[in-house]
Amino acid sequence: MRETLGVAWRDLVLPAKVPDLEVPTSIAAMGACARFSLRLPSAQARAVDQAGGFALSGGVNSAITSGGSISARLGPDEWLLIGPEEQGDALSQAIEVDLDGRFFSLVDVSHRNAAIAVAGREARAVLNAGIALDLDDAAFPPGSATRTLLGKAEIVLIRPGAECVYWVECWRSFAAYVHGFLMEAAREFGPHR
Amino acid sequence: MLLVNCPYCGARPEIEFRCGGEAHIARPVQPSALDDEAWAEHLYFRTNPKGTHAERWLHVHGCGRWFNALRDTVSDAFTASYTMGEQRPDAGKEGE
Amino acid sequence: MRRFSLPTLVAGALNAHRSWPRQWRDPEPKAYYDTVIVGGGAHGLGTAYYLAKEYGLTNVAVLEKGWIGGGNSGRNTTIIRSNYLYDESASLYEHALKLWERLSDELNYNIMYSARGVLMLAHTVHDVQSLKRHVYANRLNGIDNEWLTPAEARAFCPPLDISAGARYPVMGAALQRRGGTARHDAVVWGYARSADAMGVDIIQNCEVLGFTRGSGGAVSGLETTRGTIRTRRVGVVAAGHTSVVMARAGLRMPLESFPLQALVSEPVKPVFPCVVMSNAVHAYISQSDKGELVIGAGTDQYVSYSQQGGLHITTHTLEAICELFPQFRRMKTMRSWAGIVDVTPDRSPIIGKTPVPGLYVNCGWGTGGFKATPGSAQVFAHTLATGEPHPVNAPFTLDRFRTGRLIDEAAAAAVAH
């Protein structure tokens, strides 16, 4: 992704990899995404149900996945919306259209965060080296999302689906720490990447 | 490490929270109308009770919401958490 | 008071130490005292001692709800120093330090004041500015404090890691050579023994439950778990419990009480020659005469009277300790504990009158009052005896919160940028 036609390239804080579900743990940085922090009073959210294709109907600490997009509700009036990189502008416009006339705040945070996928049988053990939450299926089922801490870094933890794949989002300057932390925690589980 | 009950997220480990001290100390509507004594009282003087304490908590590494909670400062047991603006659940019984 | 000395100790050995008298009596409370001190910590006992010794006031009682020294006096990390920034604080702590230097003699009790030096580390450019500000201010106040390069710091404290690759490299340090430690329990017992010998009644298991008030609202006595005691002058020196005691006199205080933790390692042979403090990474450490590494941790974030803190607080401190002294990772903690510290908005103490006539208070020492013990006790005795503050404690009024003349050492060390 070097400079073409004078347009600045995009430099990810961690080089992206594809998660490997076969090994006990796989820790792979994800590619670029479009991300928005949406703030909207909960009553409004109930009224509109969705914006720009992102579902707003989930409860606090849930994530609704559709297509390539995730709508993670982190608080009563806060959503982290994640979509394909190339659709960033289109998504934000669509959201603004859908919420037009309401009190809301939509802020582009695409570059603020980095994402790392932690997958595999031992994914929870690895995450629980630094996350104090209960990640058992009963406590953190597929479709869960929350802000929390991993060691000394704030993260957003999302479990989009049923497989043992967890999506760890953090502010980009914490990415090296978060990645290092996960790698360290995964060391005892043998080969990983 | 306490287990703090966020009204929005449920029970979460204390490290996700920041405690904001005594609750229900409303900022005066017109601070300039207060004399120095009353202003000092607002800024600095606290109940600091040995017993039930109404206090503010921020779920800073969670939903980001401020809320209030009642906790016994001897046993550290929480008896209630409630959203900002709600009345203290044991109102009228403070100071016991 | 039987003198303590090597000859009397040897003599004691000859009769199997059967004839040592009590170090202090266990008197029944009298109906009336000229002055009552609430709180049998080192500050309270010291106050009684100076009242008797310097002001001839001996009809004095110290009321302690538990056992003397069971509060913070008995649970602190015993660091003594006087290298404070502001004139007010510097003069208070230096006043104390001078008393420390001859306290064993004065009390005829070896309180093991050990001037092994307090080294405060700078890890950032901002720390350097702040510590140099202290060094210069101390110099002009006649208080020893010197600036050391990293190499000099390491020479003074060989276990210190000064490698440039450290997460927070050591950029220099301030050293107060006269700073050090003392045997905290001995301070309590030494004051108790000497005060008792001059007639002060030390009454344990006696909790103050309330105040009786006379004309003009003045204090006329105290309700306690051991009955009513009449008095016209009360000095409350109840540390973490000050708010509780003062509430019983109808007063709200600018105080909050937090659990503050400390821990000791297993004992080892001498390995750590001085006291090291680092504000940037939140750690302080020394080694006791018995061999444990004595490590101070932080406070919990919430008000509590539980004398128990969370593991994450001590974890945070041990992280910092191991960062500064990686070779200690295989050391083991042997015991951890907490005390309840009363913290004022400017983290400086309050020593003086209250709005209630006859009621005086000495509180707000927070995480750092052990070092002040003799000084605090002496100026508080002065205040109680004369009704007027000693020049040293004059600035430490309750009124400063109204006027805004705070003495905020911590704010002065503000975090940069």
Next chain:
Amino acid sequence: MAPTTVAQPYRFAKGGRIDRTRPVHFLFNGRTIAGFAGDSVASALLANGVHLVGRSFKYHRPRGILSHGVDEPNALLDVSRGPGRRDPNNRATMVEATDGLVTRSQNHWPSLKRDIWAVNDLLAPIIVAGFYYKTFKWPRTFWHRLYEPAIRAAAGLGLAPTEDDPDRYVHRHAHCDVLVIGSGPAGLAAALAASGSGKRVIVADEQAELGGTLLHDASSTIDGESAEAWLAGALAMLRAQRNVTLLPRTTAFGYYNHNHIAMVERLVDHPAPGSTALPRERLWQVRAKQVVLATGAHERPLAFADNDRPGIMMAESIRVFLNRYAVAPGRRIVFATSGASAYQAAADAKAAGLDVTMVDTRPEAGCGVQSARLRALGIEVLTGHTVLGSVGRMKVRGLIVAPRDATDRIGSRRTIACDAVGLSGGWTPAVHLFSQSRGKPVYRDDIDAFVPGTSVQAERSAGAAKGTYDLAAALAEGWRAGAEAAGLDGTRSFAVSPPTRTGFTPARKLPTDVDASRVRAFIDFQNDVAAKDVELAVREGFESVEHVKRYTTTGMATDQGKTSNMAALGLVSDALGRPVPQVGTTTFRPPYTPVSFGAIVGQARDALFDPIRTTPLHDWAVAQGAVFEPVGLWRRARFFPKRGEDMHAAVARECRAVRSAVGIFDASTLGKIEVVGPDAAEFMNRIYTNAWAKLEPGRCRYGLMLKEDGFIFDDGVVARLARDRFHVTTTTGGAARVLAHMEDYLQTEWSNLQVYLTSVTEQWSVIAVQGPRARAVIAPLVSGMDLSQEAFPHMAVRIGKICGVPTRLFRVAFTGELGYEVNVSADHARAVWEAVYESGRTFGITPYGTEAMHVLRAERGFIVVGQDTDGTVTPEDAGLAAMIAKTKPDFVGKRSLMRPDMVAADRKQLVGLATQVPQLVLDEGAQIVADPRAPIPMKMLGHVTSSYWSTACGHSIALALVSGGCARLGQTLYATTPTGFAAVRVVEPVFFDRHGERVNGDFAHA
């Protein structure tokens, strides 16, 4: 059965849980010790006839192995597992024997057998409890120079590690429904019961093998099976369940608030170290819904003269060594007991073919059928006897006993020759964790022990931990506890045969026929506290058990008094004539047993100690050879030295470049907050001192923020992007706390305002391009924006593109020069930076760091919050009175500014200082006085907050806070220097471009 192996003369040929197919060898004081997998270091030493393993803390008395578990006070060894893997004070009873271990005894010089410090034992009559308080005070200087160093050298046990630890440690947070601590019969029964619910169960035990006392119970049958078989069955059942996690070698050491339990699991010390990717230890932090405490009980020794000789150990420990480790602690064993459990040990010893004598302090009538049964086995049983002492020096050779009658009259002495002694003074339930959970233990007279009282947290105790010593009862109690914890009802009984031998008569200090006040009957073995020390303490008025502890140090050693605390408080109770419950216990505190710092710290070391935050431009700066400084968690480039340059040269060059041409600076760490909503301006009005309503979109304004106490909290440039949208910047260090401060007011005081706040610190990287050529540098790169002075004046913001990507372009000048701050999305920063740099080459663009930035802003008199202000500075003090909107009725901090001391004339105010010697750069932090010849303590007027060499001015510059400073312009004052004082003149705090004309840069030239 008789000991056979030659190499291990005290090892039985059969039996035990050791693996004879896996021999191990380790060193003890240089001697090779042979043992088997499954041995502890203690059992292997005993198998080889080694009893002397250490010297005591104070008197340096020879000491052996007292127990078989965590309560061991004596057998503390220095253990090395290779380079960097050495640590002191390890309990020989808990260290698993493995190949290659190097163990050493401690606290002696020159050798274990010949220890010079043993003179202390001769001084024992003098160095009693608290002796040091009474002496060493004269002459005063001797304390520090002589006495204290001597005391320190004598005290302490082992040697601290000196090398960095190569091992790793990790943390694990876990949740479960039922946490069972202890896997003896009670714990296993609890786990079995709870596991049936399908709920999550964790079982932790500090021993290498699960099973507790069942591991050495050779006599009981449970439900018709041998204890061993029952144990195997129970473990197999638990292992088969997916909802059960079994954690051997895991000590629960702390029971904290809200059922937060800390445990440490040892993972690699048992096999050869360094052989796996496993961490050495794992700290588990378990949040359990319910806890079952089945932690068993600790045996108490008996107190009599010289009860501390090597070879004297606990009766139950003898049983453990015999049955679990197949080791005979001696061939002629005397048991001395005040209770029944030792009879089982004696019977087991006899069964193992050893020569056994039993001495019971209880009268014959008090011993029930036990004594008769033992006699039937051919064992001599002396009831109604006291123990008067022991003989032997490095190892016990005999026990001196004598009959006593009901009035404690002592009969004639008899020395029973022996090579090992088993003591039993009864049992103390391990209520440590219960007590840590804030439960108050209650005293049970019938077993002379404190047992758990009312639960405070969601926990329950079972088995010996609760004073239930009968095996059948312990199993049933465990079952019930487990079931209840899992929310099941259901009880179960277990058929156990033979019934457990229980019951004892407490014996504080055995009666003696000599002057009791001279007898050293040890209670705290490690700290050398004898019964008479406790009595001395009480005599001297130390009546509270807490005072006794602190005066005598009993219970303060590494074992925290597991074997001694009951004895101490029993003695206090006797001495005061107060019942035990009134005396009470001392406080149980974490950790239950010592825990390595490493485990507690876990991963948080080196790069993972604290996150190191770097900006997207960091690597570029690294490649340029920048020198960095830590600022909070951030690493910022401080300067960019060229070959041969020191900091001063580099900074001077960087400053010159900015003033004369153009510089480029990474300001990405600045905090940024997007304030959005219809009430955004109103919100800004309330939070900041200055006014915002009239700021037009597209314009920027410098904002100042106070805390409610009136002191400066933060500052920064704020851009209004739209009516309802502000882009706020904060200081680097202030980013998080400013956002928190704003959120606090927004949510808790002004929740009716329609505003949302979002941190965009890391969304936007900031490339500051500063200097007269700044515009020329960026002009070719931007699109969609008119950079002309008219269209884009100073303190304006525009949204457009740079290098084809969106930018929020600020025209601001913290350096005082024409300047832009290019905000671009972080992933684009590197590309844009390189493009700017490229574009600037023709103008000599120079990267500069924080140091130059500081000089440049100081030349212009711009403050840095946190450096030129601390938490005690008001806007007025900082010369920023103009920032206070007079018309606003209120903003955060306004009221405080009206307090009497906030307007006092002598407040410290920001001024500039010019040194008399232009080259002299003052120290930041230097103090300022009016008269350097004044006596000490000298009145200080203020201090230097910023101080630099200014290339632009050709002299040094400084900012300072000086009392009444504004009124002192022109005065000469003195600032401290490392060697004395320097004269300075008070000047306006602006040194360069006094009227701020340079912000228009090349526009001015144009």
